[in-house]
Amino acid sequence: TGFATSGTSGLTFLSTQFTPVEEAERFRALLRKGFDGDVGYVTSDPGPFATQVRSQVDAGNVRVSLLGGLHGDLAPLAPDHLEDLTDIVSDFSSLGWPPEYLELARVGTDRTWYVPWAQASYVLAAHVDALQHLPSGADAEDLTYDQFLDWAVAARRANDNRPMLGLPGGPKGLLHRFFQGYLLPSFTGGQITTFRSPEAVTAWEYVRELWRNCAPASTNYDFMQDPLEANEVRFAWDHVARLVNVPKREPDRWRMMPAPRGPKGRGYMAVLTGLAIPKGAPDQDQARRLVAALSRAETQVELLRANAFFPTVRTQIPDNLPPAIRMEAAAVAKQRESKGALLSLPPVGLGSKEGELSKAFKDCFQSIVLGGADVRSTLDAQAKVVGKVLAEAKVPCWAPDPRGTGVCEVM
Amino acid sequence: MTAAVKRPPKRIGMSPWVLLAPSTVLLVLLFGWPLVQGVLAAFQDGDGFTLAHWERLFGDPYFGQALLNTLLLIVIVVPIQLVLAVGMTLLIQAKPKLAGLHFYIWAIPLAISDLAAGLVWLTVFADRGYLNSLLIGLGLSENGIAWLSYDNPTTMLLAVVVAEIWRATSMVFVIVVAGVQMMPPDYDEAAQVFGASAWQRLWHVTLPLLRPSLQVALILRTILALQAFAVAQALTGRNFPLLVGETYQWYVNLQNPAVASAVALVILALSLGTAILYMRALRQPSAGGPR
């Protein structure tokens, strides 16, 4: 029945993270160093990941002991397909997980379904060539969205009318997070409730304008590090893990910066990965020990060093990091700590509906920016979709929307 | 001394169903139940029958686009591939020098997965890809052309068409070659003697004799073309949505199996529709085989 490909015979750790071969190898090394048991680390795309877990649990024949994934990968599996991990979280509460993450991990219930593992965020990366087109008086570390736009325009003009800015709008790109967590909160102060507010209209019109100064190939970019490295674009917004290789070759020619701020503050989003145990998993004790090991501060720092995912536990970020990660860490910190910082969370408690919510944002982009549709009417139409998704899920709002008691809905 | 006539065995020789059984059993065992579930999913929610998923689907801005693109792609690509494959077969039949090598090279794209094929052509059509490098190198263009840009739908379609042709013509080609290899040369010779020109021979003799192979090639090609989206996705992202891509999108990214099933049923309907069409159009004249 074939050759074993997981490298060991120990417990199986299925994850949607660190799929690139290099990252996976580094993580496996980390596991070997930081844990005394045999762990087979198996990566998977989110689709097969969900399929595997669901079918294994449904069939009552669970092979996987531990799951690693984004909040969005894990949340849909709770509560039917995951073990209740409330006890672990309370056992290790001293580790200092931020409460909003624990909130996320409850997925709208009163139990905890996964242990926060690592976090990441999104920042701007720019080559020094691009920085010289910054509008005068602008502070690269503290841009407003208007300055950002001016910068893009100036860069385009200076470059034979070819835009220097790129955004990850490809099928696997995370552009919708830009709208959900950065642009809209910065312009409107909210994510859902303000979905069709007049400020939202302004925001979308801004995107339209920005897009004109954005490399057209952006709709194909999944990760910005390749186009940046290849000089196709000179500055871009993306996930930290997807930018980490950019400064590798010429570390001193690159800058990492916090995202711009808007009238309502500097919206930013945190990405959370978590560890979960499938319902009825074998070797649960081992798995719990592994969770504990991965939650140790040293291990999480190692992870940052290896794969550019930031610790979720309270810890000091050391200085001896590789340059790229150091730059990112600095930018992330600045983003979080600057005045007016406005944290956005990925949808909380939507379970398997999360994708459809994100789709609403993508569809707005598609219609308004690419399709040239009227902003107002598009927002109204998509607001209905959003409303329906939320109504079905019956969840309260999450940051930055005011967290009420009732069901979250578009104003 | 007449021996008693034994009653004729009910089945004479082998009943076709004996031969069909193993494959049918496997297919039904493996796919029967999932298939039923998939179909039902499109019409059910928690409390029974519903058309909500379909409404959701038809309300989706991508769906119409995907349907259109899919049809467009099939209508453009499949005929070109068929013609090309027949042409290539004729070339090989003309026994050029190094025929074996050419044949091998022409079959190579078969071995390439969708994803890799998409990648390959991305290096060609990307803004900073080989094609633009060439154009610039030849001085035909200053900065190259944004082939895959969302605001160049024509070049985008062109790129996808070229890539699909490259990737999947081999399949038609190999089927057609296999068919031609079975064909006795007598018929072509007879046609030559009776004054048929090369075209007439192709049209009146070779193609009709190839009918079974062409039918199969067309059916498979269309169905598989309906299944392939990795190439288009690699080249154009979501700018050129295709129906199967939408299925994946709904199933994997949006975690909505019901709508995904609905899309899948649309694909199914398209596939079977074309398959039946081909079968009707290319029906064997009576059961009579050659000879």
Added chain:
Amino acid sequence: MAEIELHNLVKTYPGGTSRATDDISLHVADGEFMVLLGPSGCGKTTLLRMVAGLELPDAGQVVIGGRDVTYLEPRKRNLSMVFQSYAVFPHRKVADNIGFGLRMRGADPDEIKRKVAWAADLLQLTPYLDRYPAKLSGGQRQRVAVARAIVMDAEVLLMDEPLSNLDALLRLSFRAELKKLVAELGTTTLYVTHDQVEALSLGDRVAVMRQGRIAQCDSPTTVYDHPAEEFVGGFIGSPPMNFLTGTVVAGGDGGLLLDLGAHSVPVPEALRSFSDRQLRLGVRPEAFEVARGGDLESPGGLGAELEVFEPLGSSVLLTVSLSGHQVKVQAPPSVRADPGERLRLSLPADQCRWYDPETHLLLETS
């Protein structure tokens, strides 16, 4: 308008060890009916294929109607052909098969219909016009192939064993029609057959082939009566010519005699150079005259013992032992005899053919 000239055609199949046709030259006059006859595998089909342009000769030239066509495409040669393997299109109904050539030529549909009906009638295919060839018997398929060729009214008609699977009656009637047709149209015909009666009765001339060469090409009667080589005599005629080897000795009356052992046969004066040497005598089985019993050793008579008696319907075939040689004799059906009986054969001098025992070629006697 369409005589066929073949000049020194040489063809070796790829991978073949010997030549399929070996330096063949042949001239078929306009409107002539030329029959090719020869053992299986001697190159008849190959020759036809070169004339048709389906095979290119390694060397030599093909001229049709004064125009060199050696390397011309088949369709430009204005000829039609019956293939030995029929090559009836399986995907077309009989009627479409027959009309194929006309359709390719862009003939008028009514004209096509008329001609198809005519050919089908001629070959008794009318009931099958609407069938696919897979549903025909072997002979019916062959007739379709023949019909397809004759409707073309081409200048040159090539037929490769076109009647091999047909019964005698049909052959007979078709042969007559074909001869009429060909004469009317002035079609030049190259006709391969293994049926000697067909060859002799149909051909203006007969070319007998052997191992890629033409052994003799002459009128049927000449080929039959004066085989240019022993091979031809042995090949044509059923049963074939008898050959007897003997030594030429001086006869009592100063003439020459062929000494066969117990018997001797007079040898013409012209062969005096063979005195005391060996010589071969060829005699057709029907050349003997047979008498039963009677005056066995009368002069000019050869006594022989009957070994086998075979009635063949229109004649009887006798296998007799003549001075130790086994000889086949064909006699009228009225002759009756029993094995073991002694017969008296007489042999008219003008029925004797003489061959050089070394070259096996016919020797001139007049």
Added chain:
Amino acid sequence: MAEIELHNLVKTYPGGTSRATDDISLHVADGEFMVLLGPSGCGKTTLLRMVAGLELPDAGQVVIGGRDVTYLEPRKRNLSMVFQSYAVFPHRKVADNIGFGLRMRGADPDEIKRKVAWAADLLQLTPYLDRYPAKLSGGQRQRVAVARAIVMDAEVLLMDEPLSNLDALLRLSFRAELKKLVAELGTTTLYVTHDQVEALSLGDRVAVMRQGRIAQCDSPTTVYDHPAEEFVGGFIGSPPMNFLTGTVVAGGDGGLLLDLGAHSVPVPEALRSFSDRQLRLGVRPEAFEVARGGDLESPGGLGAELEVFEPLGSSVLLTVSLSGHQVKVQAPPSVRADPGERLRLSLPADQCRWYDPETHLLLETS
């Protein structure tokens, strides 16, 4: 050990309008050599295929060696067959083709080799043993098919026009060998041919078929000399039997005469019931005796005008006009005449066959 009995075999092809075999019954004794003869499309191949088990009859029974095999698989019938279409395996070399049946039967490799060599030698295929069939001439392929069948030494041998593409010489020699072989092994043989000489010389009995029925099944001489139906007489013999219709009148001497117009022919007493009615006279072309010119209207002589003169080698064929009827006459090769010349034919009474003009059946005269 393997006589074949066919009882009332009926077969209609799917979609066919008429019966391919129509209630055929036939008994072939163990070791008998039965020849099937008949026009193209009359059902010969169909009959063979039912015996072989390749086609199942709609009704009726096939018994081989006392065992009912009507619905038995072909391979269990212990028979071998030469297909009309050869059906040589294109993917096997000639040697493998010939040895195929033996290999399937699990024969010893040496034995196979030996038998293949023997058959190849018999059919002059030895040089081609290593070739693929595509590189053979038509006749060579046919020989492969024959060789493949005869090496099997099966109890029943079915041959469907096995020699149709071979030359006379080869046929002749193979026929002799086949006859010997079959006699040695006691093989029961069903042999389809369109060659009458073959049929008459080879068969222990000949079955003449017509439109799915057996018209006559008898020894060759009987079939030839006493055709049971006009059809048989007209079908066998080349040229076929002549048929003349006349009215029976009382002759001068009290006997009966058939009045043909300008001539009359005596009618046997046994047919007195046909007085004043029409009657058909059948005469074989070679039954006439021919004299040139001379006493044209002598009693018993029939005056006729020569229309066509055809030399056929071993005989000459005369087409004459006799009281307005066209009659074919075969005469010895010594006869020479020119068209338009008047000939005197005489007709021995024992050569006359009489047929009922309505049923076309032979009338008994003795």
Added chain:
Amino acid sequence: MRPAIDLAPLRKRRRQRVLIQLACVAISAFMLLPIVLIALSALSSRTALTEFPKPLLPSELSTESVTAFVGGTGVVPAFGNSVLAGVYTVVLALLLGAPAGYAISRFSFRGRDAYQVLILLVRALPIVVLSVPLATMFLRVGVDDTVFAVTLVHTALALPTTILITASIFVGVPKDVEEAALIFGCTPGQAMRRVVLPMALPGLAASSVFTFVLSWNEVLGAAVLTLGHRTLPAQVLASLADSPNAYRFAGGFVLVLPALLFIFVMRRYLLNMWGTTLR
């Protein structure tokens, strides 16, 4: 009186052959160029990949990406699994599919068209919507995470192609040859094996090529059915999408190589015949 040999047709033929030759070369170039490009890309160093305008030959060659790719955990055993699954699938699909193809080509039975349409259902429905029920089923039976499970699914996916292609080829195998085999002592099975199948070799080869390549490149089924015994695509193809370009090219290239070898082997059977089918 004897005309000169007219060499014009021969020249024309030669010209035609040259044209044919050119056409072949052109098509080969079209087919080959992308392969060359991916090979070059896979062998380029990372820096060379980012050049623009790109030279045809990269400025710097390196096997770094390829070796890193091949060196990944589980890649070599996964390669083994892929080969196993591919070969098993080819064999199984032929064993199950060829008889069905034969039945479709030889018998005209009621429901033949319906059957053909039915087997197409399998290929026509995107497998992704079947993945959860399918995986659940395998887990229930307990054969998940084995090459066997993958083989089964791949076989089912390949059956429609196998059945249809072989059916179209069997139509071309003359019936009389098969009958001859029956007469000369073959069971129907033997006749199929010894006579029909060899003659249908090109079609079998074609369908084998498809089957193998399908199994070799199939990701989704393999990914949901296996964890610790993955095939190569399941092990790495998914990760390729998330990897930097250099890896994607390396991976794409490495995946192609074995399939190339397979086609190379099958090529002979596709082209080589014993001449023709005879009358």
